[in-house]
Amino acid sequence: MLFMDRTDAGRRLAGALGHLGRREPVVLGLPRGGVPVAFEVARALGAPLDVTVVRKLGVPYQPELGFGAVGEGGARVVSDAIVRHAGISEADVLAVERAETAELERRAHAYRTGRERLPLRGRTVIVVDDGVATGATARAACRVVREQGATHVVLAVPVASPDVVARLRDDVDEVVCLSTPALFSSVGEWYQDFSQTSDDEVVALLARAGRGGTVSEEVEVESGGTRLAGDLVLPRGTGAVVVFAHGSGSSRHSPRNRAVASVLNSAGLGTLLFDLLTPAEETDRANVFDIGLLAGRLADATGWLRNRVSVPVGSFGASTGAAAALRAAAA
Template identity: 60%
Template sequence: MHGFADRADAGRRLGALLVADPPPDPVVFGLPRGGVPVAAEVARALGAPLDVLVVRKVGVPWQPELAMGAVGEEGAAVRNADVVRAAGVDEQTLRAVERRERAEVQRRAELFRSGRAPEPLIGRTALIVDDGIATGATVRAACAIARARGAARVVVAVPVAPPEVLAELRAGSDPVADEVVCLEAPEGFMAVGMHYVDFRQTPDGEVVRLLASSG
C-alpha cells in the first residue's frame, strides 16, 4: 500500500506534524535531490529558511544502490562496516569510490546554492529532511555536517523509514540526532520508493528552483 502521493504530499503531511510541536529556531535542510521537495513543504509550513546539505551515498561498485557509507560537505564521512565486510570491498576500492563521490558533492553544492552562502546554523536547530531513509548512511553524514557547523540541536524528519534504522539513530548516550520524527515505519520495509505513488527522480533544475524561490 502506498503511503504518499508524491514528495510534496509527504512534505505537507510532515510539515503538519512538525507545526504541532515546532523545533526552536529551525533551518530546514533537504538532502538532494529527492529530499528537497519534501523539505520545501516543511520549510513553508514552519516559516523557516530552506537550504541543502549535500551528501552522497558511497555505493558498492557492483551494487550501487547498496550503501557502504556516505560522504558530504565539511569532510563528513560515514561507513557501514557490516556492508563493507559482507560485500568484500577492500580499502583501496572503498577510498576510490569515496573520492569520486566527494568530487560530486563539491559539484552539486556549487550548482544547488548558485553562489549563495550556506544558511548560518550556529546555535540553531538543524531540521534535516529526506524523502525517506533506507540504510541511514546519508542521514548520519548529514547530521555530522550539521554538528560541524555548530547546530545547537539536530532533528531528522522523514516520511518513511525502517523501524530498526530509526532505533539506531535514536540509540545510545550519544545519538546521531537529538530527535527523529517519522510518519510511517512499516515492518518489512524494503525500499523508500515503494511508499510513493509518484517517485520519479527529482531533476537538478527542480532543486535549484525550490532553493531559489525559498529565499
C-alpha cells in the same frame, strides 16, 4: 499510510514538526527527492531552506560499504574501525575522499547557483528526506550536520523501515517519522506518485524559498470550483498569517494592500493576498457587494491556508472586505 506525492508528504510531515517552530530551525533537504518534502516543511515553519549535500566514502573494492562521509565546509566523518577492518590504506582513503569531495562541490554549486550555504553552527537543524530504506545517506547527513556545528539535529521523514528508524535514533536528537510500516520494502511503494525529482526542480524550489528563509510564491485558492489567484509570503519564523480581504474596486495588486502586507512581513507575519472574484465576476457589480459570496471565499481561503501552515491565521479587511472578514471570522 499512503502519500499522494512528495508535496502531500511534506505538508503532512510539517504538521508533526510544529513544536520545532519556536526553535527557529534551519530545514535541509536531501537531494533530490527530499527537497520537495523539505520545501513544504520550511514553508509551514517559516524556516530557511537549503540542501545538505553529502557523499558517502565507499571502500574501494566494495563501494556499497561506506567507511565515512564528507560534507560541505570540510565536514568529514570517518569510521576508523571500518577502515582498519577493511584494510584500507591511508592513500586509498585520501583518494576516495578527494574524488567524492570534488563531486560534492560540483553538485552543491549546481543546486545553489552561486548562493552561500546556510550557516548551521548553534542552530536546530531539521534534515528531511522523502523516506528512509537503509538509512546510510540519512545517517551520513545527520553526522555531517552535527560536524558543521548544529546543536540540535532532527531527522524528519514521511516513511521509513521501523528497524532503521530505531537505529537512527542513536545519531540524532530526535526522529520524526509519520509511518513505519512493518512490511517495508522500498520508499516508493508508499507514494502514489514517486516520479524522479530533477536537478532543475531542486534549483527551482530553493529559489522559491528565497534567501533568509522567506517563501514568496503565486498560488491558487479553490472555492466552490472557482480558482482564485493569490500571492503568499511567509517570512522566516512566521508566527501567524494574515489573509487580506480587499474592498470593492480593489485587488491583490492594490498598492495600499501591498504596502500594509509589506509592513506585516517586516514584522515577521505571513500574508496571503488573493482576489475574491475572478476578472469575469468583477464585471457584475452585484458580485462586488455580495458579502455572503465574499465571506464564503475568504473562509475557504482560510481553510486552504490552514492545511499548508501550522501557525494561527487571521483576516484583514477593508471596505466590503471588512464585512466579509467579520462574517468569515464569525463562521
